[in-house]
Amino acid sequence: MNKYFTIGLVFAFLVLVKLSNADVWITTQIYPVYPVFYSYPVYPVYPVYPVVYPYAFYYTYPVYPVYPVYSFAPAQNPTYNINVQSSTSQPACSDGTPSGSCSASNASLYCNNGNLVYNPEICGCPSGEVFSGGQCAPPTCSDGTPYGSCSTNTPYYCNNGVLIQKASECGCPSGEAVKGDSCIATNPYCLTSVNPSTVVEGNSAIVSLIYSDFPSTPSQGYVDCGNGQYSTLTCQGNQSGTCTATCQYGSENYYPFPVKISSVIGGVQCSGSSLTIVPAPLTTGSVLITVFNNTQPLPNAIVLIGNSTPFYTDANGEVELQGLQPGVYNVYASASGFQSSETSVQVTAGNNAVINLILKPNTCDIVSNVISNIAGVPNPVIQLSVSNNANYSQNISISYSSSFPVSGPLSVFLNAGSSTIISIQPQLPNNFYGSSELAVTFNGDCSSTQLIPLVLNSGVSISSLNNNATVFPNNNAVFKFLVQNNADFQTIVSMTSNSAFPSSFSESQFVLQPHESKFIYLTVQVPDGASGSQQIMINATTPFSSNNAFVNLNVPGQFYSSSTCTVLNDTGIVFVPVNITNYAASGDFNAVVQSDFNAELTQNLVYDFQYGSTRTLYLKFDTSKLAGSQDYATIYLKHNNTIVFQQSVCVAVNGFYSAIASLSQSEVNSSGGLQIVFLSVQNTGSYPDSYDVQFNSNILTATPTNFTLQPGQTGQVELDVLPKNSAVGSYIIPLNVYSFNNGLVSTLNLIVNVQPSVFNLNASLSNINYSNNVFNLTFTVQNLGDDEYISPSIQGLPQSWGYSFTPVSSFIPAGFSKNFTAIINAQNISNQDYNASLVLSTQFNSTSIPFVIPVKSNNLLSGFFTFATEPLIEALIFVLILVGVFFIYKAWSEKNELKQLQ
Incomplete structure (x- = not known):
């Protein structure tokens, strides 16, 4: 009876193991048990005490073979063997390990009937190794990379069983560059710049090179300085960085001398640059200021330059200041009945700056x-x-x-x-x-x-007693000044001038008592061959104050003439007469002309020009080339290659100033992102004109704000609307477009509606793959709100699991979608569905979207006993249950027989 009962319990045990471990990785194997006879002595048992009969009888029961039953789980954990054998004593192993046990002193060794055998499947592996492929080996990640090593699949690194991106240590694939611990696609480029862009002869320039996105650190680079010299670049950085080189320049045959500069780094030809070589500069400059009433010169206008004494324009509307130190000067002009005008002028050493100021009639009532x-x-x-x-x-x-x-x-x-x-x-x-x-x-x-x-x-004052002098070459011009000390104390006065010709004072330094005056004479020596006119500045300086006066010196050679300015109403080719009277000497003369718009003289020789006579020369102008501008043509008469006469002629074409302005859109909506609007300005007049765009708003920037247009030309201004930190609401921004010559062109209102920022992201798990403990998940993220930079992450995974995303972050415009790939390195997977959340974060917001890794639902793992997928095993279990019931029933039946025998 006991053997049947025992066999029944064995079958029941098997059923329970199957049912209780259906979702656990255990492989249960029963080896074949061939027929053996188990003999059990049966003794009579009486109700009160046992009595041993003089004989014993035995019941013999054959036990038939039970063949193996296998499960199909992967060998992630040790496989346990259950052997049904007779119990016999087995010897211990040499290190004292009992038979059937793992050695305590020698990892991975198993004591089998007195012999130590290598069995890591049962006894595990030494510290620092894991069981894999039937033996112990150092631990690796899913692709076979040892712990703490770089994978052959760059830029991945095996970090305690999890593959992570570590480009800073493992590098990147060919064609990609390291950016932190990630890899980015490379598109190498480099940009050359030079400082300064204008180099004085004998000086050097610094050539700078900015390079980026090179697949590796550039090995070498050089600069072609453009003058036959090459310079080696000194670089700082790796795949991106900066380089510098120095180019030295000497004197050239002519100035300004243009130079083209090019550079090569790492085999890549960079964008070029240029500079200009100029001669060594002079120390002072001059300014010619002409004040116009529209197109007519305006005499007696008040002109101020910087903090100077006020000047008054001459009959030609001109004031010329010489000997000015280089710098920027503010120039003001005003006249009774006209609106004042203001501008600035850059004075450079050795140059004569020319500016025109147009005063408009005062239209104000x-x-x-x-x-x-x-x-x-x-x-x-x-x-x-x-x-x-x-x-x-x-x-x-x-x-x-x-x-x-x-x-x-x-x-x-x-x-x-x-x-x-x-x-x-x-x-x-x-x-x-x-x-x-x-x-x-x-x-x-x-x-x-x-x-x-x-x-x-107060202080010292100086006044000129003769402001103008006309002197022929090889003669002296004498100017008389009254210098007065207006202070209440004695002072020393020093006299200086900026005459272009040799000059001297009757006294260059003297002492003045309080309120004393003194006459001082300046003698200017006009050399042979000199001609033209100049304005001379005379300075009277004391330790406490200074003042200046200006005189005009005219050297006409052997002629005298007055200048004219003509306004032309015609179009096309026009001939302008210029009358010249000879008040000097008779002779033959050469005539030449200089002009901004290529005016021409109809004759280049003036024969037998007699003293006291008048000749008419004709200037030929092409008015179509003026385009609304003025042309200043200067006629020179030469005798023996010496200029003895010059006269300037001003020519202008009647026209008008007009412009229109418009916006590409008058209203924009923004919730914080950049919006671009274009402002168009068209010059509808007949003159070139300059324009200025003005507004007062911190949510708007304009590029450019100042520009010049030719007649019929249209310019465009980019208006960038970026109300990032502005309160929600509507803003009306007046845009004023001004004409330099015609005042306000138009006022345009741009309406900016600042709306609340919309954060709305949607995501779905669009693809999932599984292989060797690695899940590859593809998430499709859709941006239903405003433009955002999105960074994904995962929450809710088991602590032993690791993951990485590609890309780690990305810009997704409103209305667009982007795929993010997550690589999950899983450990100790069980047959269940895993719930987690995809977290999408921006700089200010985040959202969590749940998803499921369907391990059990999609049967991603093979080898599990599941009722849904293994009907044959269910049938086997049913048979085992029946056999177990049979043997239990047989045991109870024989028990009853024994009772009857007793």
């Missing part, structure tokens, strides 16, 4: 004029007349701009067509000499400004 300006006293009283030319009354506010305090009325009320006189008084210091300017602005229905020059009377 508020008109002011200076009635009296008492100079030479500490606090002069200045009287102005103010008129209201409008047909209605106005309350006119008055403001003052000066370097000194000013007292005067702040407003005046004028009826239609009426006028009044106001008095203002600037508070000038007593112990200072120099000049300044006072601006008085009247604001009513329009604005007008009156510029008033101020002369301060």
Whole structure:
């Protein structure tokens, strides 16, 4: 009975093992048991005490073979063998390990009937090794890479069983470059620049090279300096960095001399650059300022340059200043009945800068004029007349701009067509000499400004008693000046001038007592062959103050003439007559002309030009080339290659200024991202003109803001709208487009609607692959909100699992999708579905999207006992249950027989 019962229990045990370990990696194997006879002595048993019969009888039961039953799980854990054998004593091994046990002193050794055998499958592996392929080996990642080593699949690195990207140590595949621990596709480029772009002869320039995205650190590079010399680049960086080289330049045959510079690094030809070689500069420069009333020269206009004494334009509307130190000077011009104008000029050594200032008639119905300006006293009283030319009354506010305090009325009320006189008084210091300017602005229905020059009377003063002199070559010009000490103390005065010809003072240094005056003479020696005109600046300097005066020297040679300016109404080819009268000597002369627009003389020789006679020369102009500009043609007459006469002729073509402006769109919506709008300006006039775009907004930038257009040309301004940190709402930004010559062109309103930032991301698991404990998941991320930089991560995985994403982050525009690939290195996988979350993060927001790794649902792992997939094994279990029930029933039956025998 006991044997049947035992066999039944064995079958029941097998069933329980199967049912309880259906999802655990255990391979259960029963080896064949061939027929053996187990004999059990049966003794009679009485109710009170046992009595041993004089004989014993035995029941013999054959046990039939039970053949192997296998499961099919991968050998991730040791396989256990269950052997049904008779119990016999087996000897221990040499190291004391009992038979059937693993050695405690020798890892991976198993004691088998007294013999130590290598069996890591049962006994495990030594520290630092893992069981793989039937033996112990150092641990590796899924692709066979040992722990702490770089994979052959760059840039991956085996980090405790998990493959991670580590490009900084493992490098990148061919054609890719290291960026942190990731690899990026390379597109090598390099850019050459030079500083300075203009080099004075005998000096050097620094050539800089910026390179990026090279697959490896460039080995060498050089610069072609453009003058036959080469220079080696010194570089800092690896795949990206900077290089520098020095190019030395000497003198050239002509100036300015252009030079082309090129460079090569790592076999890549870089974009080139250029510079210009110029001669060594002179130390001072000059400025010729011409003031126009539209196209006509404007005489007696007030001109201020920097902090100089006010100058007045001559009959040609000109003021020329020489001997100026290099720098940028502010130039102001004003005249009664005209709007004032202001510009700046760059004075460079050795050059004569030419600027034109156009004063427009004052169209404002508020008109002011200076009635009296008492100079030479500490606090002069200045009287102005103010008129209201409008047909209605106005309350006119008055403001003052000066370097000194000013007292005067702040407003005046004028009826239609009426006028009044106001008095203002600037508070000038007593112990200072120099000049300044006072601006008085009247604001009513329009604005007008009156510029008033101020002369301060302390310190030293100098005045010219003869401002102009005409002298022939080989003669001297003498100018007389009155120098006065206006201070209350003695001072030493030094005299200097900037004459282009040799000059000397009657006294170059002298002492003046308080309020003493002295006459000083300047003699200028005009050399042979000299011609033309110049303005000479004379400086009187003391230790405490200085002042200057200007005189004009004209050297006409043997002729005298006055200049003319002609306005042309015709188009095409025009001939302009120039009349020249000979007040010098008779003879033959050569005639030449210099012109900005290639004007020509109809004759190049003037024969038998008699003293006292007049000749007419004709200048030929092509007005189509003027394009609304003015042409200054200068006629020179030469005798024996010496210039003895020159005359300038101004030619202009009647025209007009006009422009239109428009926006590509007048309203934009933005939730923080960049929006671009284009502003177009077209020059619809007949003159070239310059334009300026002005606005007041911190959410808008414009490129460019200043530009010049030829007639008919259209320019475009890029307006970048970026309301990143602006509050939600609508903003109206007025854009003012100004013409340099015609004032306001247009005011355009750009409406910017700042909307709340929209963060809306959607993601789906679009693909999953599994191989060798590595899951390859592809997520498709769709951006349903604003433009964003997205960084993915995973939460909820088992702690022993690792993962990496490609790419690690990416920019996804609104409405677009992007695939992210996750490589998950799994450890100790069980047959179950794993729930995790995909986390998508931006700089300010994040969202979590759940997903499932369907290990069990999709049967990704083979070898598990599952009722759903193995019906044959279910049938086998059912048979085993029946056999077990049979043997249990047989045991109980024999037990009953024994009772009957007793």
